[in-house]
Amino acid sequence: MNRNVRIAFIIDYIESPTAGTEKQLNTILENLDGRTFQPCLCILRASDWSRSEYKGEIYHAEIPSFRSLSFVPRLIRLARFLKENEFDIVHTFHRDGDLFGTMAARLAGIPVIVGSRRDQGYWLNRKERALRKLIRRFQTHFITNAHSTKRQMIAQERIPEGIIEVIPNGIDLSLFAPSDARESLRAEWGAEAGDILVGCVATLRPVKDHDGVIRGFAQACSENPRLKLVLVGDGRCRPDLERLASELGVRSRVEFLGKRKDVPRILSALDAGLLFSKSESMSNTILEYLAAGLPVVCSDVGDAGEMVDDANGALVPSGDVRALATGLIGLADADARARMGAESRRRSREYEIGMCMERFKAFYTGCLS
Template sequence: MRVAFIQTTMIVGGAETLLVNLIRRLDRTRFQPELVCLKDRGPLGDLLADEVPVHANLLSGKHDLRVLPRLARLLRKRKIDAVVTVGAGDKMFWGRLAAKRAGVPVIAAALHSTGWPDVVGRLNRMLTPWTDAFIGCAPSHGRFLVEQERFPAAKVFVIPNGVDTQRFAPPVDRAAIRAELGLHPTAPVVGILAALRPEKNHEMFLHVAALVRRQLRDARFLVIGDGPRRAELEALAQELGLADYVCFLGNRDDVPRVIGATDVMTLTSRIEASPVSILEAMAVGRPVVATRVGSVAETVTEGQTGCLVDSDDQAAMVDRVAELLCDPLRAEAYGRAGRTWVVQQRSLSVMVEGYEELLEDLYQRKSSRRPMRQPAGAPGDLATLDLRAPALLVHPAES
């Protein structure tokens, strides 16, 4: 099968990193993946260009209607069998419309958020009849796609986000990476891994850092990731007296090692679906303190792999972070439990197998002109959601 994944551009972000891993891991005896970027390739697109065909610069501006014939011609020329748009917005609209125009047999839309920036607008909803699958990244996200986005339950599938648990593993050179980052070997270190965008709420992280330092004067803080808000966040850190205690590391190609230098990882987002960053932290064996948004509670188990706080509950996050920093044995136990869970249920192989199974199943149904299998529940019933690899979605506490 020739599968085209359609994005706007491949910046360094959670959804884009997932896509890189998916494209790299698809079974080449069964799939020939290609990447289509409506705008420029971006750094991750450049990274993939030596491995798979990468097409870019099809959309010159938001109102460039010529993108439709350009994209349709490309899909026909490449003899694409399945299109998967990644995220909402222009790529979801133009990608599916061009796929329909080009006669692509399978049309799917993968979504990774429950709000901005992945807002599904009216034009995108109009293409629902032409779409074979809407792919959510966690069970609660699948329910969101049915209940809030109003997609037909029979077309909603859940494929959990996955992490390369061989690359993201407990560090063997913790002291070395700490030395490289200028961190004392025994200093308490707290990290956050997220693009510097508004919904990630880095302000909360910085305010938490300032308050944690009142209790633990030698604590240090790492901000991993980059984005349009870096300058204002650095200014806030300066204003809070954190200039010497917070390191803005930008995008790194050694993220597993950097996570390994921390004692606690955090997530302060206001909106999420299934954030990859906390899966990566858990795979490295780090306890997580996160806001209870999206499907985070399906990943971080209170009292087992980390701690959960309400969105914007700054005081609670300060308490939970400080408690774990002061109790390294409990933090270590949470980290071990988190890695075990990710290896068993959120590995990259689980995610890749889910996409392979879904795409082949849809293609076989469409090419044989057999009707789509109707789930057992009534139309629109949440029981009809198709959870790929369902046995792997059971939480450890329920197993």
Template sequence: MKVLHIITGLDAGGAEQQLRLLLRHLPPEYDCDVVALTNPGAVAAGLRADGVRVAELGMRGNRDLAALPALVRLIRRGRYDLVHCHLYRACVYGRIAARLAGVRAVVATEHSLLDDVIEGRPITPGIRALYLATERLGRCTVAVSQAVADRLVDWGVPAHRVRVIPNGVEVRRYQQPAPVRAATRQAVRAELGLPQDAFVVGGVGRLVPGKRFDVLIDALGQMGPAWLLLVGDGSARAELEWQARAAGLADRVVLTGERADVPELLTAMDVLAAPSTGETFGLSLLEALAAGLPVRWSSGPALAELPAGAAPGARLTIAQPGYYAAELEALRTGRSAARVLAQPEAVRHYDTARLALGVAELYRQTGRRPVPPLSAPEENHARR
């Protein structure tokens, strides 16, 4: 089966990285190409390094309607059997283009939908109406968590058209023999200027207000000797740097910017802290657990939707500086140096190699006929 993935852009981000992981693990009978409507970046280069064909449409903005006929021509030339869309703009334009090109097997993945925000943009009546109108042109919408699925249904997407296939973690990427991990930890700390014996609190994600990394800087000021390592970039970076300077903590806060070597950077941390209260999945929580770290978190369907005990190293924490300071200080004073936790059941549950098989089955169903309604067991799971 020949599949075209249409995505808004390919700069470093969660949805973009998830697409790359999916293509690595789909069965070989799926011949996949990718087209980015705009902003090809680090992930485009990574996909090409993996051997994936990547096209760039050069779209100038959400209202660049000239992109639509160009996308239709690209789909027709490629003779694709199925089109899979990712992110809002690609879902709107991709579904329309696929149908105009004669492709009826169209699916989409909704990566980030909150009550009032979709992929970081406020939800207006126009955005919602356009989303729902074009959603009907596809056969199925994949939600990355049950929370996202429930919001789609609340919006008006029929429940039988929604499938939950969560994001995944490339589990083997985080498994290192103890001597290799120790050497990596030492090298990364040396590169970043972190003392080898320091207690390091880590945060991973876009530096935007919604991630609430400001809570961690305030918490750092209420703790004993500790460092804060933030991996990512975004609009709040300058404000976070100012906050650290104002608190007299600039020499103990390290911001790496956007990095592709997150598994290696996690080895330099002693705990991952995630004070965001508005996550639609929570991939960084799983990455940290896969790397053997304890996790303190405030929002994340990835863990919230699992049975109790699936992630014993993770602890739900109120997103306020005092609560995080208390939790992190307890870990700091009670830690064994560079202690590595075993990968919990939560990590194995979200192994990308397993989840990609679910996407492959969805492709098989969609390519043959409309996706059937939920079976009774799936309905029961959805209600939970």
């Protein structure tokens, strides 16, 4: 091929490139080798971010749901765009991106159609499984970010192992250097000398099990009153979680920060990271904790066990509130936290963005060979 490889990355909507899949897609777009590839971001439904903040090549397809008859001509228009611009690869993300992107790529005759699996399908119902099965026959390759998800794809979806590539999430380690904001942030949150600040960065929705986080934290506080919990993220569960913290007598020790764009800065002020999800594939949040050099207490879901063990934190069964409390109590010793944090930072180097992008480069070029 005498020109750069053209790749269309198709996703339904990006409000902000801070959520898991959106963050990783934006990382790929920013770091993909421009000497070899020419990427284009295709958005099905525009947002303020996609219209005004994204600086790369972009196409707004404006495809609504199946409920609108206008999706047919707009789907055809997307297919025409892919064909006329001679894309070599289409890589799709999220439910509608997979569905409409795969259909458009098939209509356009794109030779390589890559599907994504970046969660373990906790949200799938019978209808969604049927739609996924329908489009799967047209997808030539798959990328997942977790070995556990690959095993699930083989066992439950009967996808051949040879067309599934595992590429872990990548991270720019330079963003997680120590910050001089540590003491000012801790003072802002009312932390006193000797307090142990544990942060949980996750959207406030049921799958992240913040209810269990607060219950486990309350149990741990009964044995170590120096613990303080910092919740980063927002969502419809927030009023219920604030009420629960009050009922359990720990509201004064829980900071609700809401949605934030300065996560690396916040992590620099913490003593440990926490995630108690019911389902994950490979968690960006855990990866950020590692990069920030934090001990990690997390539930054993997805590929968490490949990133966290006794050497850098505690891996606990999902939903086991008492085990979570025990993990938090184990953070009491400052020297132990320092050792675990150093091990976390060492492990984060395995996910450095440059290494990750080399794997994407090899995968995309291999698809066309």
